[in-house]
Amino acid sequence: MKNKYVEIEKRDGIAIIWMDEQDSKINKIGPDMIDTFNPMMDELENDSEVRAAVMISRKKDFIAGADIEAFANVKKEGDWQPIAKKGHEILDRIQNSKKPIVAAINGACMGAGLEIALACSARVASDNPKTIMALPEVKLGLLPGGGGTQRLPRLVGIQKALDMMLTGKNVFAYPAKKMGLVDRIATKEALLDAAIVLANQIAKAPLKREDKRSGMEKFLEGNPITRNIIFKKAKEMVDRQTNGNYPAPYEIMECVKVGMSSGLKKGYAEEVKRFEKLILTPESFQLRGIFFAMTEKKKNPQAELARKTDTIAMVGAGFMGAGIAQVSAAKDVRVLLKDIKQETLTQARQTVWKDIGKKVKRKAMPQLDADRLMNRITGQLDYNNFEKVDVLIEAVFEDMKVKHMVMKECEEHLSKDAIFASNTSALPITEIAKASKRPEQVIGMHYFSPVPKMPLLEIVVTDQTADWVTSTCYDLGVRQGKTVIVVKDGPGFYTTRILAPLMGEALNMLDEGADALQIDKALKKFGFPVGPITLMDEVGIDVGYHIMTGDLIQHFIATRKGVKTSDGITKMYEAKYYGRKNKKGFYKYDENGKNMRELDDNVYSFFGGNNRKKFDDKEIYERIGMSMVSEAALCLQEGIIANPLDGDVGAVFGLGFPPFRGGPFRYMDTLGLQATVDKFNELAKNHGDRFLPPQILLDKAKAGETFYS
Ligand SMILES: NC(=O)c1ccc[n+]([C@@H]2O[C@H](COP(=O)([O-])OP(=O)(O)OC[C@H]3O[C@@H](n4cnc5c(N)ncnc54)[C@H](O)[C@@H]3O)[C@@H](O)[C@H]2O)c1
Secondary structure, X not given: OEOOOEEEEEEOOEEEEEEOOOOOOOOEEOXXXXXXXXXXXXXXXXXXXXXXXEEEEOOOOOEOEEOHHHHHHOOOOOOOHHHHHHHHHHHHHHHHOOOOEEEEEOOEEEOHHHHHHHHOOEEEEEOOOOOEEEOHHHHHOOOOOOOHHHHHHHHHOHHHHHHHHHHOOOEEXXXXXXXXXXXXXXXXXXXXXXXXXXXXXXXXXXXXXXOOOOHHXXXXXXXXXXXXXXXXXXXXXXXXXXXXXXXXXXXXXXXXXXXXXXXXXXXXXXXXXHHHHHHOOHHHHHHHHHHHHHHHHOOOOOHHHOOOOOEEEEEOOOHHHHHHHHHHHOOOOEEEEEOOOHHHHHHHHHHHHHHHHHHHHOOOOOHHHHHHHHHOEEEEOOOOOHHHOOEEEEOOOOOHHHHHXXXXXXXXXXXXXXXXXXXXXOXXXXXXXXXXXXXXXXXXXXXXXXXXXXXXXXXXXXOOOOHHHHHHHHHHHHHOOOEEEEXXXXXXXXXHHHHHHHHHHHHHHHHOOOOHHHHHHHHHHHOOOOOHHHHHHHHOHHHHHHHHHOHHHHHHHHHOOOOOOOOHHHHHHHOXXXXXXXXXXXXXXXXXXXXXXXXXXXXXXXXXXXXXXXXXXXHHHHHHHHHHHHHHHHHHHOOOOOOHHHHHHHHHHHHOOOHHHOOHHHXXXXXXXXXXXXXXXXXXXXXXXXXXXXXXXXXXXXXXXXXXX
């Protein structure tokens, strides 16, 4: 049998089901594919020569997941349930087949892919570090809708299953074996043979699995009363982490709860019903939108102009430099890591080593790959080999004089084709480029901290930057695993610029007597991962001071009516409050720099004294949140960002704008543009002209448009 999705080969009584979706790079599960499973099962069951089967992929991944685009066709209740029910029936057929099917997993086995593997009689995974198993539906505001909420807890226990489903995290082969998610591990090359051996074995006698749960897990999961404790704790964790903004985790818990107390059938029914309910939520709509945007941004719009990058120079081996070196070396780029201090170079190597060491420990990276990665980074104090550099990225101190000096010195040693990129957070690239012999080869590559974790790269181009330079840096960013946006040079570019009014309004509210803890809490309630006060401590109050007193604020004052600036941050800076870095900030820190979640007793002395008053949470998050939203619209109006999509991607991936709100532009579209105008007018009336609606918003509202229309 051969069709668009699978081909069946028979070898000595074993049917090998090759998953290989034609005209697609990946195997994914969509409504069409589900239809091909029944004839496949008919063939297996009707062929008396076949004793058992192995399901394996011809692609680099097993199955990447469900076809998310198919969800866009679900417009109302009842649109998805028939498809889901069909999916459940076929998965049941796989699970109950008299001829056992073994899943042979190499590469990504995600979402619906893992749910198929869970329905199989057993699973063998390759030890390839790219082999990852996950139920990541929660990240799209959904739940595992193909039996995952029922089969997974029965296989690995309720607590481990909830951990996987509520976080969507990746599980690598060895931890998967340890928790009982897979039964065997083989090398990639021996995977098929190992699965055939296991299939033959199960065809003779069912596999006996040992319960891998700990004594405590067994105790807690063993009866309804203690099980309730598990769900209560899980709910508390979800409440804490999401502030109730995301419905999916609650629906996942409910499915597991019903399934474990009332049986599989009821559990499946809950899953079908609740999955459809989630598809129709605005939260899932926005999260899926972000997923598509991320996929879209992986494509370099001017790919044909990109030049090859084999070697980069990373100048400045501080916190940012070490991170950029790491993500580059991880993708086969040779890195010349230069600093002026030997101890910084040593420290940078240790930082990288510590981070990848964690991956080695989790068996997510073989030791050999880690050694190779380290070998690609050469620490140096001189300019040795700089003539081989394709792209130089500087992350030296945030000081124009230092940047100019570094540029002049480096250009002496670089080839004429080398690109000079700056990781500055706010200094104008045009100004930096003034010291260059080749300003068309100067660009901003603004990474976020910590670099290995933060997904965004903001590329900043000046009027002179050549297109091939932008394109080459775009490719490099994608290779480093980043989601890339390209913005125009201007004070604060895009991300720092929209962050500044948010921070500024938080400081204004402190001046008005607001409580710093309440501000943080209110913004988390709105959906930011951390509040602005914590963020100022994290980024550094010194950095905040430079931004809040520098060019960017001058730009705001010059171009905006009624801009209000607090001098609290200057006072803090002068009193040497730099935030977490010197353990002296808004919050108290222990000797290891851990935030004690308690305010420094002295902090209100910079903001008018200890007499604090309570504000309405809504007023706090509207004033502070809408300051960012308004600035984003102004960036579009001024052409700093090219389109709303870049604005949303930048705000969500760079600054943690609540993903379930889709970004500032999707948020305005959802509110309705006229309603947004009204909201800004109301804020302006109560709190000053700085809230007056941007012209672009007024125009679009008047024309009855949306930002995405
Ligand atoms: N820390 C952040 O969160 C963050 C985020 C985005 C961008 N940035 C930007 O990145 C840059 C670096 O920030 P950081 O936090 O890594 O600072 P850092 O102080 O940790 O590192 C700066 C490094 O530059 C080195 N250096 C100074 N002069 C040099 C020279 N002439 N040649 C070579 N090395 C030199 C220093 O020895 C130091 O190791 C700044 O421009 C900053 O604005 C920082």
